[in-house]
Amino acid sequence: MIINRRYFLNNLDELINDTSCDKFALFYMDMDRFKAINDTHGHEIGDQVLYSLSKRFTNHCKENCTVYRIGGDEFAVIVKNYQDSSYLYDIIDSLLKISEFPIKIPPYVFNVSLSIGISKYPKDAKDKGTLLKYADIAMYEAKISHNNQKYFFFDSDLSEKIQKKHSLEVMLKNSNFDKEFKLYYQPQYRTSDNKLVGMEALLRWIHPEEGFISPADFIPIAEETGIIFSLGEWVINQAMCQVKAWNQKYNMDLQVGINISPLQIENSDFVNRIRQKIHDEDIKPEWIDIEITEGVAMSSQVSMEEIFSGLANIGISISIDDFGTGYSSLSYIKRFDIDRLKIAKELIDNIAEDKNTLLIVKAIIMMARGMGLKTIAEGVEEPNQLEILKVLECDEIQGYIFGRPVPPEIFELEHIDKTTLSSK
Numbered sequence: 001m002i003i004n005r006r007y008f009l010n011n012l013d014e015l016i017n018d019t020s021c022d023k024f025a026l027f028y029m030d031m032d033r034f035k036a037i038n039d040t041h042g043h044e045i046g047d048q049v050l051y052s053l054s055k056r057f058t059n060h061c062k063e064n065c066t067v068y069r070i071g072g073d074e075f076a077v078i079v080k081n082y083q084d085s086s087y088l089y090d091i092i093d094s095l096l097k098i099s100e101f102p103i104k105i106p107p108y109v110f111n112v113s114l115s116i117g118i119s120k121y122p123k124d125a126k127d128k129g130t131l132l133k134y135a136d137i138a139m140y141e142a143k144i145s146h147n148n149q150k151y152f153f154f155d156s157d158l159s160e161k162i163q164k165k166h167s168l169e170v171m172l173k174n175s176n177f178d179k180e181f182k183l184y185y186q187p188q189y190r191t192s193d194n195k196l197v198g199m200e201a202l203l204r205w206i207h208p209e210e211g212f213i214s215p216a217d218f219i220p221i222a223e224e225t226g227i228i229f230s231l232g233e234w235v236i237n238q239a240m241c242q243v244k245a246w247n248q249k250y251n252m253d254l255q256v257g258i259n260i261s262p263l264q265i266e267n268s269d270f271v272n273r274i275r276q277k278i279h280d281e282d283i284k285p286e287w288i289d290i291e292i293t294e295g296v297a298m299s300s301q302v303s304m305e306e307i308f309s310g311l312a313n314i315g316i317s318i319s320i321d322d323f324g325t326g327y328s329s330l331s332y333i334k335r336f337d338i339d340r341l342k343i344a345k346e347l348i349d350n351i352a353e354d355k356n357t358l359l360i361v362k363a364i365i366m367m368a369r370g371m372g373l374k375t376i377a378e379g380v381e382e383p384n385q386l387e388i389l390k391v392l393e394c395d396e397i398q399g400y401i402f403g404r405p406v407p408p409e410i411f412e413l414e415h416i417d418k419t420t421l422s423s424k
Helices: 005-017 034-041 043-059 085-100 128-144 156-173 215-225 227-250 270-280 294-299 304-314 331-335 355-370 383-391 408-422
Strands: 024-031 065-071 074-080 103-105 108-110 114-121 151-153 181-190 196-207 211-213 255-259 288-293 317-323 340-343 374-377
Touching: 005 065, 005 074, 005 128, 024 085, 024 128, 034 043, 043 065, 043 074, 043 085, 043 103, 074 085, 085 114, 114 128, 128 151, 128 156, 156 215, 181 227, 181 255, 181 408, 196 215, 196 227, 196 408, 215 227, 227 255, 227 270, 227 288, 227 408, 255 317, 270 288, 270 304, 288 294, 294 317, 304 317, 340 355, 355 374
Parallel strands: 114 151, 196 255, 255 288, 288 317, 317 340, 340 374
Antiparallel strands: 024 074, 024 114, 065 074, 103 108, 181 196, 196 211
């Protein structure tokens, strides 16, 4: 029988005060993406899915385990007087396995999964509130894990990580985009004649108290909280206005690369919003290059063919970023309306030392050329890397060998002014 939240909290108090129970483990379990089932099929179907899952838990529960439904799609398990950690691993494995079997609610079949967080008494905490908090923190870490880790045991490092994340989230929500954020630009040069052809816009957060905050830290938070939509709009506006100003001032046709979040892409109105901005700002579409990672292109929940086709119809260039890392199928390149492959820095790093990497880069360049696509190598830092890429006839280069990401005023001085002077 599944016991509800009130009994769960009472039982937790009793266990903490029970001198015959020297230790127990608390599992917090949450069903992944349950909201999508409710939103798509309704709460009645959602309740039947939860009921089926509850029956599985009780039928497979060990003698010293008690299962609780504590609200919505959240469950808890208390494991009393467990022998050792291997015993807990057996229970975790069992819970994950029984949740993976499809749940049939005619005419539907649902594939579900769990995220599990574990805290232990008295090792992690000796009071109810802290035990609950720690199990919840561990479950949250399992839910956002980028390596498909479906469970986490609480540890002090997790607590510090969550507190840091929360602090960043508060700062991000209270940030003033115009005062705290800035676009830096990294130059892109044509390989054949070392001519400046464009730049990539890279977002930087310079907090008034904390200083520089890494995009690797704040971008995931922006995506989780939805701030990425307003922040992404700000980035697009800034980049478009900047490239227009430079091209008009210097009578050039530089192209700016703008990185787009998966959430922005999956917004059904994305293409129309870009089209409207192009019109409102009187921007030449060919000045804009939308950069989308290879992973997003392959795994997005929306039709990337439609997105790419819509952008191409406007006249905007499309680049596949970080190309060559993690995907063996190249068939999507034929389907998508793209213009350029950005060869991942991971490959360029080893191009001079590793023969196999060199052959991969050579194959990418030859394939792209055969399909009428341009190639640009990212992360080029060493002269020998540059020479190899010239021999391979890679079209463009981006990396420290030509310039680091810098604020617009420095970029203009170090790259645009220099280019215009050398052409006179």
